[in-house]
Amino acid sequence: MAQVFPKFSRRRVSTERRVRRRVEPALGVRLLTLQPRVEPLELLEFEYRIQRVELDDVERVEVSVMWYTEGKGTTDIGVHYFESLSQDEVRRLLHCNARTVATTLPGGPLSYEGRLLKIRWCVRLRLYLKDGREFTAEHPFHVGHVDPAANHDGVVSHDG
Amino acid sequence: MAKWLRLFGKKRGSRMSGWWVVGSVGEAAFFGALFLLGVLSLTTVVTWQLFWPESGWLQPGVGFWLMVIVSTSFIVIGLSAFVYQVAQTVASPEMRSAMAIQVRREHARRATGMVDRAELASLPRLQHLTDSPGVKLKYRLPMQRGENVPLLLSALFTLAWNGMTAMLAVIALQGWLRGHPNWMLIAVFLLFTVVSAYGTRWFFRLFTRQSGSGKTAVEVDRMPLFPGDVVQVYLCQYGRVAFRSLHVDLVAFEEATYQQGTDIRTERREVARIPADMPPDWEARPLVADPENPLEVDCRIRLPSDIMHSFQSEHNALTWKIIVYGEAAKWPKFSRSFPVAVYPRSAV
Numbered sequence: 001m002a003q004v005f006p007k008f009s010r011r012r013v014s015t016e017r018r019v020r021r022r023v024e025p026a027l028g029v030r031l032l033t034l035q036p037r038v039e040p041l042e043l044l045e046f047e048y049r050i051q052r053v054e055l056d057d058v059e060r061v062e063v064s065v066m067w068y069t070e071g072k073g074t075t076d077i078g079v080h081y082f083e084s085l086s087q088d089e090v091r092r093l094l095h096c097n098a099r100t101v102a103t104t105l106p107g108g109p110l111s112y113e114g115r116l117l118k119i120r121w122c123v124r125l126r127l128y129l130k131d132g133r134e135f136t137a138e139h140p141f142h143v144g145h146v147d148p149a150a151n152h153d154g155v156v157s158h159d160g
Numbered sequence: 161m162a163k164w165l166r167l168f169g170k171k172r173g174s175r176m177s178g179w180w181v182v183g184s185v186g187e188a189a190f191f192g193a194l195f196l197l198g199v200l201s202l203t204t205v206v207t208w209q210l211f212w213p214e215s216g217w218l219q220p221g222v223g224f225w226l227m228v229i230v231s232t233s234f235i236v237i238g239l240s241a242f243v244y245q246v247a248q249t250v251a252s253p254e255m256r257s258a259m260a261i262q263v264r265r266e267h268a269r270r271a272t273g274m275v276d277r278a279e280l281a282s283l284p285r286l287q288h289l290t291d292s293p294g295v296k297l298k299y300r301l302p303m304q305r306g307e308n309v310p311l312l313l314s315a316l317f318t319l320a321w322n323g324m325t326a327m328l329a330v331i332a333l334q335g336w337l338r339g340h341p342n343w344m345l346i347a348v349f350l351l352f353t354v355v356s357a358y359g360t361r362w363f364f365r366l367f368t369r370q371s372g373s374g375k376t377a378v379e380v381d382r383m384p385l386f387p388g389d390v391v392q393v394y395l396c397q398y399g400r401v402a403f404r405s406l407h408v409d410l411v412a413f414e415e416a417t418y419q420q421g422t423d424i425r426t427e428r429r430e431v432a433r434i435p436a437d438m439p440p441d442w443e444a445r446p447l448v449a450d451p452e453n454p455l456e457v458d459c460r461i462r463l464p465s466d467i468m469h470s471f472q473s474e475h476n477a478l479t480w481k482i483i484v485y486g487e488a489a490k491w492p493k494f495s496r497s498f499p500v501a502v503y504p505r506s507a508v
Binding site (some may be wrong): 039040041062064066067069071072073074075076077078079082084107108109110112114115116117119124126144145146147 | 252253254255257258261281282283414419427429464466467468469471473474475476477506507508
């Protein structure tokens with residue numbers, strides 16, 4: 001029977017770097033509305049928090065409520081709500097707390113599941129650290145009620 | 161070189177290997193240098209003419225103005241690309257999008273004195289759909305542009321090719337009459353004649369399709385359309401034509417533009433089709449139009465309440481069109497498209 005030994009990297013990684021690699025920041029976004037489907041022009045409330053990171057290491061935090069396209073075409077985005085928090089603001093507003101944001105959604109575009117094109121809405125949280133690392137978290141949600149394109153197979157039927 | 165610093169990346173599908181900062185800094189440095197080169201050369205050329213005109217170097221003429229144009233283009237290209245690169249490196253896509261929307265709103269506010277609604281940015285504009293009043297209903301829809309492009313291209317191709325064929329014919333005939341026929345030239349002429357015949361046939365097929373069955377006009381009673389609406393449509397077919405069949409549909413297309421290698425491609429797919437309700441006597445009616453009595457049809461289109469609205473962004477779109485399909489007795493089948501805008505109810 002052959003003996004197989006694990007291969008270890010020859011590079012010596014410092015304990016500090018190893019710890020930093022293992023412990024990545026935790027980003028949390030939570031919708032405060034009860035339903036995952038929101039109507040256009042409705043108030044969207046959500047909260048976000050950042051954990052497992054020294055606030056001195058944070059450069060800035062960006063939060064956006066936005067739609068983006070998915071599918072065959074190049075991705076397009078449209079930002080409805082955007083805020084960028086500097087290090088001081090992060091220290092003041094996010095220290096041990098979740099920050100709550102409320103915004104009234106626009107009338108469109110509505111969430112859509114097409115064949116070549118999908119339109120998705122989400123709350124996106126980006127954390128930039130001073131060492132150049134960047135972390136992103138997203139919370140998707142649906143806006144409006146649209147029949148997916150795949151359901152009617154090219155022909156929309158309607159009752160008399 | 162150390163493993164962690166890779167100056168050159170390799171394309172891996174849609175992403176690049178290597179550290180993106182190196183590429184961005186390199187690109188910004190290149191365009192910054194281009195800008196500085198433009199400023200330096202323009203300053204040199206202009207100040208030389210102002211302070212040492214007697215030196216005779218680069219007197220105002222073609223060379224001087226060429227230098228001015230090239231230097232100015234270096235400045236414009238270098239500066240704009242440098243700013244774009246820095247903005248891409250410093251700001252996230254969301255921040256750039258938010259800044260662009262803010263600028264657009266500000267521009268609209270200054271231009272019209274009103275705040276532009278953000279949701280309308282992803283909906284098609286109504287101005288070109290509502291600027292033509294109808295004869296019977298409120299709006300007369302414009303026919304989709306681009307229907308005449310194949311006809312124009314075929315006309316240009318046929319004209320150019322037939323011109324070349326005629327010149328070849330003259331040269332070949334001259335050689336024949338002098339008693340020294342060039343058989344290679346005659347063979348090429350015969351090949352050109354075959355292509356010429358196919359080109360001319362292609363042109364006349366398109367021409368008869370476009371003009372043979374006369375002009376089509378479509379009017380609607382409202383614009384924009386909303387999900388759940390019942391839309392009145394008036395169709396008027398001019399010219400002299402007898403149809404075997406004629407029907408009207410409201411059709412949705414998805415369009416996606418994407419980059420494939422160095423090419424930019426657009427894919428279009430039909431995703432919904434709503435047939436119009438034709439009048440009750442439709443089956444029994446003769447579908448005949450003549451110059452004095454155009455064929456007039458009143459029909460209705462009922463939009464379901466859960467259909468997707470029109471949508472447009474930089475690379476993706478969902479478009480709705482009223483399409484008239486006709487099959488005439490003597491002419492080839494035709495279809496004519498009239499774009500419409502479907503707005504979500506919430507955009508009112």
